Structure formats: C-alpha cells, structure tokens
Amino acid sequence: MKNIITLSLLAFSLFGYSQKQYKRADNFFEKMWYIEAAKEYEAAIEQGDNSKEVLQKAGDAYYFNTNMEGAYKWYDILISEYGEDVEVEYLFRYAHSLQGIGDNKSAKKWMKKFSQKANQNDPRGQKYSQERISIEDVLELPEQFTLKNLKINTSLSDFGPMYFKDRLVYSSAVDSSTYHTRKYRWNEQPYLNMLIGEINGTQTDVTFTEEFSKELNTIYHEATLAFSPDQNTIYFTRNNYDGKLVRDDEGINHLKLYTAQLREDTYGNVSWANVQELPFNSNEYSVGHPTVSKDGKKLYFVSDMPGSIGATDIFVVDILGENKYSQPKNLGPNINTYGREMFPYITDKALYFASDGHLGLGGLDVFESKTNEGNFTIPVNLGAPLNSNLDDFGYIVNEETNKGYVCSNRKTGKGDDDIYSFVRTPIEICDQKITGQVTNTATGQSIAQAKLTLISGRGEVLEETMSNEQGEYTFKYKPKCGSPYEIKAEKLGHNTTTTPFETQKGEGETNVPIALETVNKLIVEQGGVLKIKIGIIYFDLDKSFIRNDAASELNKIVLLMNEYPNMVIKVESHTDSRSSKEYNRDLSDRRAKSTREYIVSQNIEADRIESAIGYGESRLINECADGVSCSEARHQLNRRSEFIIIKM
The missing domain is CATH 2.115.10 (Tachylectin-2; Chain A)
Structure with missing residues (x-):
C-alpha cells in the first residue's frame, strides 16, 4: 500500500535522527519521497556506513513504501549487526518484514522477542506474545x-x-x-x-x-x-x-x-x-x-x-x-x-x-x-x-x-x-467450551484435585486446571471446532493418562470424561483422600498387640511401600462408641502406634510414617453414637484403621 492513505504520521520512524552528511536523504525521507530516500541511504551503506541509524532509515524507506523484501534486507543486517540492542519498534518491523517474505517461523520468534521487550502499556505486546492465539492459528483459520x-x-x-x-x-x-x-x-x-x-x-x-x-x-x-x-x-x-x-x-x-x-x-x-x-x-x-x-x-x-x-x-x-x-x-x-x-x-x-x-x-x-x-x-x-x-x-x-x-x-x-x-461463505459459528468429569476407573467415584492439562493437536500446552470436589472441570480456553486436542490428567497415586478427542461444532460444550486408575489395586480414593485399602485389622479385646491375621494384612502395606520407596503415610485408628471416650481414645492410640511399630520392624524407615494417632470414637462413619442401638456389624464399621498416603 504505497500511497497517501497511510496517513502522514507514518512517514517517520519513531526514532528519528538527523545527520548533516545525510541531509539530502533525510530531506527526501521527511517529504515521504521514499524511493529517492532509499537510494541515498543505500549509497551511504555502500560507502561503508553501517551505522544503526542509517540501516534503520534504509529499512524504513522500504517498510513505509510496503516493499517488504527491501525492508527485510536492511532490517536483517540491522538485527545481525546490533542484535536486540535496537529500539523495540524495530523488532516489530523486522517481524513484519519476515512475514512479508513468507518466513512465518522466524517471524513468530521475533514477535515473541518484541512482546517480551514491548512497553507493558503497548496492547501489541500481549497480542504478539501468541499465548492466546499464534501465527499457526491464524494460518489455519478456515477459508471463508x-x-x-x-x-x-x-x-x-x-x-x-x-x-x-x-x-x-x-x-x-x-x-x-x-x-x-x-x-x-x-x-x-x-x-x-x-x-x-x-x-x-x-x-x-x-x-x-x-x-x-x-x-x-x-x-x-x-x-x-x-x-x-x-x-x-x-x-x-x-x-x-x-x-x-x-x-x-x-x-x-x-x-x-x-x-x-x-x-x-x-x-x-x-x-x-x-x-x-x-x-x-x-x-x-x-x-x-x-x-x-x-x-x-x-x-x-x-x-x-x-x-x-x-x-x-x-x-x-x-x-x-x-x-x-x-x-x-x-x-x-x-x-x-x-x-x-x-x-x-x-x-x-x-x-x-x-x-x-x-x-x-x-x-x-x-x-x-x-x-x-x-x-x-x-x-x-x-x-x-x-x-x-x-x-x-x-x-x-x-x-x-x-x-x-x-x-x-x-x-x-x-x-x-x-x-x-x-x-x-460464513463458517459455522463456533462457541465451544471443553468440560468433563474425572472419575475412578474401578469405582466410578469422582476424583477431586486432579491436574488437567489441555494440549493442542500440535503438542502446545494451552491451559491447566484442577477438578473440583465433584471431579468436574472446565477449561477457559476457547477451542476451534472440529479440531483435535488432548487432555493429560494427573493425580497423586494414579496413573497419568492422556485422552485424545475432537471438539464439537457449533455452539455448546465438548464433554470429555476422564477415567483415572490408581497405580495399585490396594490404593483407593475416598472423599478426595488417597488411602491404602487392606482387610480389617483385628485386635484382641482391650489389647493393642499385632495378631498374626493383622500382620498378614499389614505386610501388604510393607510390600506396597517397598514398591514405592517415596511413599509416605500416616496411620489413623478408630473405635466404635461403646466404652468411654477417654478409654476409646487411649486404646485406639495404642493400636495406631503398635501398627506403626510393626511396619517399621519390617525395615520401613520410621520417617516414612508421618504420624500414628488414635481418634477413638470421635470420627464415627455412621449414626452409631452413644445411646443409639446398632447391630454388631454397624459397630464394626467404626472399628477401623486407615492408612492415608501423604506423598508418593
């Protein structure tokens, strides 16, 4: 576009200068006589002046006349000679000249450099960072x-x-x-x-x-x-x-x-x-x-x-x-x-x-x-x-x-x-959002606080989010319709999965259910808490020593902790509501510590058991509190030991 409609302001570099020896060239430039100005600056360069100012003006004389090959020639030398030690506007112009000659890959690189150095109040900085939309996204827009x-x-x-x-x-x-x-x-x-x-x-x-x-x-x-x-x-x-x-x-x-x-x-x-x-x-x-x-x-x-x-x-x-x-x-x-x-x-x-x-x-x-x-x-x-x-x-x-x-x-x-x-030919309206729910593969229960990463078909990370208490998630990123993406799902104690999918067309939601399985069948998630699930640990009446049948169950934990040497757990013991609160708390605490001692005795480092605490009847999981008539089976549900995974 080489005519007056570019408005007179565009005749000037944002970083104008004046050198007496190039008064003729500058005069041409200031009058917007870019063809004559380019010849004068190029003559100066041929005579050995590769100063930053002359290279800038030579490039500008072509840039403002929309001759991107000429602009690229001199901006490329400018950048090669002076690197990023040029005014940030020239990084912008250099990126544009690269686009003008069809080198979008290099243009993308210099757009990002411009974005990094641009004034924080410059709206182009965010747009050219290509975090929300990239050159590839523009190139791949459907033809209309x-x-x-x-x-x-x-x-x-x-x-x-x-x-x-x-x-x-x-x-x-x-x-x-x-x-x-x-x-x-x-x-x-x-x-x-x-x-x-x-x-x-x-x-x-x-x-x-x-x-x-x-x-x-x-x-x-x-x-x-x-x-x-x-x-x-x-x-x-x-x-x-x-x-x-x-x-x-x-x-x-x-x-x-x-x-x-x-x-x-x-x-x-x-x-x-x-x-x-x-x-x-x-x-x-x-x-x-x-x-x-x-x-x-x-x-x-x-x-x-x-x-x-x-x-x-x-x-x-x-x-x-x-x-x-x-x-x-x-x-x-x-x-x-x-x-x-x-x-x-x-x-x-x-x-x-x-x-x-x-x-x-x-x-x-x-x-x-x-x-x-x-x-x-x-x-x-x-x-x-x-x-x-x-x-x-x-x-x-x-x-x-x-x-x-x-x-x-x-x-x-x-x-x-x-x-x-x-x-x-208008393309179909595309207003999709990507949603879904993360659940356990075996139980179907929802999984909270799973980390979800949205990845483009080109392998670019677009957004990260977490599932809520119901295992539900929604990405803010606006995807293209009918396009391939994948979601990487991660959660402590679960196998990482990658789920490929293609977005729907039109307006609405693309629902992508995510199923995670724990790394071992003994590991389960209950209420957002990762636990080791073994058989019931039985103790003799009023006793806290580990019986043989209890040891066989605890050995499963030992094997699991040997398989995952970074695993750290805590032990919690609970009783039913019968007997006094003080008695139950003391008994459960002795049993929790006895359990820890047994696991440590099987060559598990003591610091891998963060704590071993008895809570007595303070954390009943049903209605069988004091004064409530319950069957033995209902009371048995409250007599439990829990092994909670802190990290793996």
Whole structure:
C-alpha cells in the first residue's frame, strides 16, 4: 500500500535522527519521497556506513513504501549487526518484514522477542506474545472467501471502494484526462482521484469507469469516501488543500475530511456542491478514511490526533446535523493498538478494519469486530485468502448477500494496490467450551484435585486446571471446532493418562470424561483422600498387640511401600462408641502406634510414617453414637484403621 492513505504520521520512524552528511536523504525521507530516500541511504551503506541509524532509515524507506523484501534486507543486517540492542519498534518491523517474505517461523520468534521487550502499556505486546492465539492459528483459520481481481485494476494504485447507489466509487492513481504529468514522489505515481464504475449483475466485477466528480477532484489526492444512508451527503479524504497544500510547522501536509451535498438536475446529472471541512480537522494531524453507521448517526474515521493510542487509531463522532459533530471519541484498546488501525467500515452487524497491531499474516490484515450493545467484541482475523503476507485493507460488504470488495497489494495482483471482489461463505459459528468429569476407573467415584492439562493437536500446552470436589472441570480456553486436542490428567497415586478427542461444532460444550486408575489395586480414593485399602485389622479385646491375621494384612502395606520407596503415610485408628471416650481414645492410640511399630520392624524407615494417632470414637462413619442401638456389624464399621498416603 504505497500511497497517501497511510496517513502522514507514518512517514517517520519513531526514532528519528538527523545527520548533516545525510541531509539530502533525510530531506527526501521527511517529504515521504521514499524511493529517492532509499537510494541515498543505500549509497551511504555502500560507502561503508553501517551505522544503526542509517540501516534503520534504509529499512524504513522500504517498510513505509510496503516493499517488504527491501525492508527485510536492511532490517536483517540491522538485527545481525546490533542484535536486540535496537529500539523495540524495530523488532516489530523486522517481524513484519519476515512475514512479508513468507518466513512465518522466524517471524513468530521475533514477535515473541518484541512482546517480551514491548512497553507493558503497548496492547501489541500481549497480542504478539501468541499465548492466546499464534501465527499457526491464524494460518489455519478456515477459508471463508473467494476472491476475484477486478477488470478495472491498473498497474498503478486502485483502492478505497465504496457503494454509491448501484455503482462503485473508488480511488485510482491512473492519469486523468486533465492531469497527465503530476507525480506523487512517495511512490512516483500520479495523484489519486475518485472514479466510478458499473457493478455487474453478480457483484463480482466492475466496468465502464469514469471520473466520479469534477467538483471534488483536485490536482492533489482525493481518496476513501463514505455516504450518508440517503446518499445525499458524501464524506471524503483529501490533502489539506486550500488553493495550495497547507503544511504544519514541520512542513508536513496532513489529510482532512470534507463533506459535500448531492445536486441532481432534471436530466439525472449528478454534481456535488457546498464542500466543507469537518470541524475536527487540524493542520497539525491527519483525519481520514470515513465510514457512516447505517442509521446515519455516527461517523467513524482514522486519525493520529492527540489521544491516539498508536500510529493511527479509529475514532467516532455523533453526527448532529448542519456540519456539527460531537467531540471525537477513541474506540479504545480493544480495537486500537500501538500500530496502525485503518480503513474502518461499519455495518449494523460489525466493524471491519485493517490493522498491523493485531496478530496477522503480515502488513495490514482485515479484522472483524462484532457489535454488542454499542460495544465491539475482540477483533477476529478473517484469515487467508482474504488476508495475505502484504497489505490487505479497504473491506466493504453487503451483509445480505455476503458479497463485497477488498484491496490488496499482494504480488498476484496487476500492479500496486488492486481491488478484489469477494464472496464470503460464513463458517459455522463456533462457541465451544471443553468440560468433563474425572472419575475412578474401578469405582466410578469422582476424583477431586486432579491436574488437567489441555494440549493442542500440535503438542502446545494451552491451559491447566484442577477438578473440583465433584471431579468436574472446565477449561477457559476457547477451542476451534472440529479440531483435535488432548487432555493429560494427573493425580497423586494414579496413573497419568492422556485422552485424545475432537471438539464439537457449533455452539455448546465438548464433554470429555476422564477415567483415572490408581497405580495399585490396594490404593483407593475416598472423599478426595488417597488411602491404602487392606482387610480389617483385628485386635484382641482391650489389647493393642499385632495378631498374626493383622500382620498378614499389614505386610501388604510393607510390600506396597517397598514398591514405592517415596511413599509416605500416616496411620489413623478408630473405635466404635461403646466404652468411654477417654478409654476409646487411649486404646485406639495404642493400636495406631503398635501398627506403626510393626511396619517399621519390617525395615520401613520410621520417617516414612508421618504420624500414628488414635481418634477413638470421635470420627464415627455412621449414626452409631452413644445411646443409639446398632447391630454388631454397624459397630464394626467404626472399628477401623486407615492408612492415608501423604506423598508418593
């Protein structure tokens, strides 16, 4: 995208400098004469100046002219010579130039480096960390668009389409019949004028073009326009021009928004009159790229005015009538980034815009942000083939037919910027969440506090969570529909399992049940507690010594602890409610300690038994308390020894 629509701010490196010996090159650069500037900086490099500043400017001269091969050449040398000891913005530009030449693997690496070094207030830092969405995710987005290059495209710049009645208005650098020789030094192309053409019956091509308006076209740039719902008012972008170009204190000519009214005579001849500047224009910053809401009440536009988050932001004003408007309002960091947000197009369903600050495929990509009660949702990249590794922008659409137009300077076009028609086949709505329950393989009981790791089909860890008391879990990560994932489940005393699955399509839940089995059949989980389950340990009446039948059961614990040498347990003994509380507590405590002594006597280290405590009748597992009539079998349930696993 090599024309005035990039807004004058973009003519400058964020880290400008001045060296007297390169005054000529700097002068070209500051005037946005990038082709001449590049030649001058390259001549300096050929003469042996590999300074950081010259390499930066050489790369910038190509970067701002959207020549990513040239930008990559000098940014690559810059990074090779100075490593990461360059301004963080150059890591961002280097990553973009890598995307521009198709090296997405290297681009991903440098995006992450940029993310690590970016200012914490820079929204691009989080987006380019690729923790939520990666380049691979964007590359793998399902294709929704079929594109066709329009017949009206030339070898020069053609872009900025907009519907006008049943025709298409757009901007072109093709020479008009009046101004044959004037060239815009940014890209050595003629200045832009607005043309209009006939849309064919299938809305896939445009023919029979002519000049849109003799009243609106000047000897400088006119581009990117919008109409009121009744199409009687036009809003359009033009150089700050009042008989001659108006420049700011630094010699920069900015862009402004203008409006005009439709005049139609009895013969159907259309003209535009009463051209006026919008009141929030300025000689000190640029305003351009308008789009009007379907109800005609709001005007969205792009500017680098004070209050901008990044290089260029999208703003909105209320249209109050009689060329009066509310104060411009920035759409905020959900939409705008430290990069460029450009070419908004608003419908009653969504805001479409181009950006290089949100993660994309390279250069400017087209994003969609749904309208939600006056707010905008997180922008979504519309993917290839609508987007490419170069600049893709100027998206407009008829939401009823899902047909529209988009602009791109991709290499498969006819020249510089081309306009493409498209047909969109919307993909099925995908709003899935991954849920499930973790249970024991043998008993079917729920397992709490199991660690669950969601892993992508490429093996990337996406999220970790824990099952709740009911064994249930839900991942916050929003998966792609019909895509492969797997869940790794881990829990102390259980075999780790990996469960592969594919997400459902549409809206709803993808339920993935997880079954865990303990590492040994003697190990069970009860109420979220891991225990060793052996037969009942019997003691003689009022005694605590270990009988032979009890020893045979305790030997199972000894064997298990030998099998798992890191296992640590604690012993808890309990009685029924008969006899006094003091007696029961003392008896159970003697039995717990006797049990520990036996296990230690079988060559198990004493420190592997964390504690051995008797709780008497304080932890009954049924209703058989004092004064309650219970059978012997019911009392027997309370006379138990428990072996609780602390770690393994």
